[in-house]
Amino acid sequence: MTSLDVGTAEAAEGVNAAVAMGDVMQKIAEHKGCGTSGGSGKASCGSGAGEGDLPTEIWEKVKNHPCYSEEAHHHYARMHVAVAPACNIQCNYCNRKYDCANESRPGVVSEKLTPEQAAKKVLAVASTIPQMTVLGIAGPGDPLANPEKTFKTFDLISRTAPDIKLCLSTNGLALPDHVDTIAGYNVDHVTITINMVDPEVGAKIYPWVFWKHKRYTGVEAAKLLTDRQLQGLEMLTERGILCKVNSVMIPGINDKHLVEVNKAVKSRGAFLHNIMPLISAPEHGTVFGLNGQRGPSAQELKALQDSCEGEMNMMRHCRQCRADAVGLLGEDRSAEFTTEKIMAMEVDYDLESRKAYQEKVEEERVAKVAAKQEELATLAGAASDIKLLIAVATKGSGLINEHFGHAKEFQVYELSTSGAKFVGHRRVDLYCQGGYGDEDSLETVIRAINDCHAVFVAKIGGCPKNDLIKAGIEPVDQFAHEFIEKSAIAWFKAYLDKVNSGEIEHQERGDAEIRQGALINAA
C-alpha cells in the first residue's frame, strides 16, 4: 500500500491544527464510558457511539463515516478506488495471484484505475449515490507502497469534490515516511492493519517485508514491521488524525495475543479497534488457506471483541470489503461503475443536492435515535440477567426492511435490559434466488444465525418460517419497516414478560458459523 509538496502556509496551518487536536486527543483519552454494561441509556459505545457519547470534535469527524461509526454505517456509503496495486509486504492470508470477480474480501479487485480514472469514478458515484461521503484507498496492495498514485488521487479529488472525506488503509511499513503528506491532504482517518506486537507471532503471519531495497524475512521482518507500525500510529495520533487499527483474528496464532495488541494500540492513541475473522479457504490459494488454518467461529470472535471492549472502542460492523467496493457497507454496487461505464457518463457534480439529501438522512437518524430512547425508557426498572442475540434483515437506514429470502447478510444485535447493541453481522448466500429457495441454502442461513433467538424480517415465506421455528429461531415479521432498535427492545420486553410468567423458558443458543469463500453476487 504510498509525496507531494505542501506549501509553507498550509504547513503552518497544520501545526496550529495539531496543537488544537492535542486537546481533542486528551478528550478521547478521558472518554472511557465504553463498558459492555451500557447502563444509562448508552446501549453501546465505541463504533456504535452516538452524538451524546463522544466529544463534539470527534463526533463531527466520524458521524458520516460508515467505517468509523456503527451508527453512521446504516445511513452513509463509502467507496474504494483501486489505484494502489503494489505491496511491500507478504501476508499469509493474501495471495495476489487468485483474485476473482465474485469474491468479497480485501485485496481483491476487478480492475485497476489510474488516478484520473479514479477521480472521474468518484464524481460519478457521488452524483449517483448522494449518501456516499467517504473515499478510501485500500489497495489492492498498499496505498503507501504506491505513494505517487495514492496522493495524486487525493489531490484530484480534493479539488473536484471537496466535501468528500479522504481516508486510507495501510500495513504501516511505509507509514512514518508519509505522515506529513497525509496530514497535508487533510486525510483525517487512517487505518493500520496490526496483527501482532510480538515479532515471534509476526513471523508466523508475514513471510517477508521489503524495505529500503532489501527483502527481510522471519522475526527480523516482523520486528521491522511492528516498530514501523507503532511509530506511524504515534505520529498520526500526535497530529490529531483518527486511527483505526484492523487486526485479523487467526486462531492458534494471534487470537490470545490480540489482547496485547489492543493494549499497545490503545496506549498509542488509536481511536477504534476492529478485530476481524480470518477469511481462509483453499480456493484462495493463500498459505493459510492451503495449510488448513481455520477462521474463528462467531462465538470466538465475539468473546475476543467483548474482552477488548472494556479497554477501548471496538468496531464490529466491518464487512471486510474489496479494494474497489462501492455503496453502503454490506452492499456492493461496483458493477454499476466499471471504467467503461464511468468514462461514458456525463457527470454534473451538484454539491447542493448532495447537501440537501444528507440533511434528510440526518432527520432520519434523529428520528431513529428518538424512537430507540423512547422504547428504552419503557425497559427502565426491568431486572434480568438474560442476554440474547437476534438477527435482522435490513437494507439500511436502521429499518427492518428486507425480505428474509433476499437478505445477503443479517445484522446481529445483543439484547439485554440495557437495550439493543449492534454486535456484528453474518454474511449468507442469497437464500431466495429467482423466487424459490432450496433447502441447502436455508440450512446455510440457519448455521450463520444459529446463535440467535429470533430473526427480524420485513417478510418471510411459510416454509422457511416453519424450518426456522424447528431450528429454535423465532421468525419475527410484526415489526416490518419499523426501526430496528426500537422494535428489538419492544420484542425483548415481551420476551422477558413471557419468561417471568413461566410461559416460556429461556435457553442458551449454540455457536454460529462465519461464512468463508466466495460471495456469489446475484444482483
Added chain:
Amino acid sequence: MTLKIIASQCTSCSACEPECPNVAITEKNGTFVIDPKKCTECIGHFDAPQCAAVCPVDNTCVIDNAYPRYQAPA
C-alpha cells in the same frame, strides 16, 4: 544475463517498476516486461535484484539464460 518476468505468473501489481534502478521495466499487454538491454541484474546497485525481491509471486522474476551474464563496466 538479465532477469525476465514470467508473464503467466505476473499479477501486474507494478511493484517492480519503480524499484528498478535501470528503469528497465515497463507495462506491456497487461503484464510487466524487463528490457534485457537495460537490465544489469542490479549488480553495482543492490545486493539482490530488486524486481525479484519485491515480487509477490515466487519464481516470477528470474534469470533469463538466453542472455550472457551481465558484465559490470570496468
